[in-house]
Ligand code: SF4
């Protein structure tokens with residue numbers, strides 16, 4: 001497949017150029033090799049190379065923005081906060097799921113073309129944008145909210161520090177889908193709930209204030225539930241929040257066997 005190249009090295013970003021001229025940074029020329037797909041124009045995806053001049057301490061998201069704003073405004077991708085909070089810019093960078101806004105250019109071997117692709121296992125709609133509906137449906141299916149019975153208390157529900165520690169790690173999830181879309185089981189079976197849904201079930205199953213654990217465990221006992229996990233640890237490696245995803249899945253499996261949580 002042909003790899004067209006667009007050269008923008010003659011017009012570096014002015015802020016970066018200003019900094020370079022003041023001697024503060026050393027700019028480098030990089031190639032972003034982006035997987036482009038527009039079903040209205042062509043049924044197949046193609047790789048397109050973009051050359052640009054950047055400060056290697058900038059993020060990959062800055063470089064992608066630069067391509068969109070200065071070279072090709074049709075490039076389509078999701079991003080919002082640019083600070084690792086919203087979870088919208090998960091993508092495959094050099095073959096690994098990462099948040100573009102949390103990945104520095106200098107850390108992804110900028111001497112070689114940096115490949116940028118959509119996350120795997122979800123239908124690509126355009127360029128780097130995938131259909132997140134199945135991902136969020138699995139999330140909704142595990143009932144990611146506090147379930148209680150009886151009258152609402154007149155004061156806050158007290159928890160010990162130990163109680164909080166049981167589920168604190170999984171509260172950090174930002175629903176970026178990096179874990180689920182790095183999972184080979186999910187690639188082969190899009191019906192599998194996937195690590196992110198299980199992480200968010202874990203967050204409530206092990207919360208001492210919640211009374212919906214049995215319901216959630218039954219949902220995850222399904223043939224597309226936790227037992228599909230093959231413990232490959234891809235999910236843990238991919239998580240930009242450092243959540244011990246595989247451990248959380250193992251804890252849910254154990255809770256299903258022991259009914260202790
Ligand atoms: S567990 Fe980590 S990788 Fe998975 S969706 Fe949450 S933040 Fe993203």
Ligand code: FES
Nearest residue numbers: 082084086087101
């Ligand atoms: S843009 Fe929000 S997490 Fe990267």
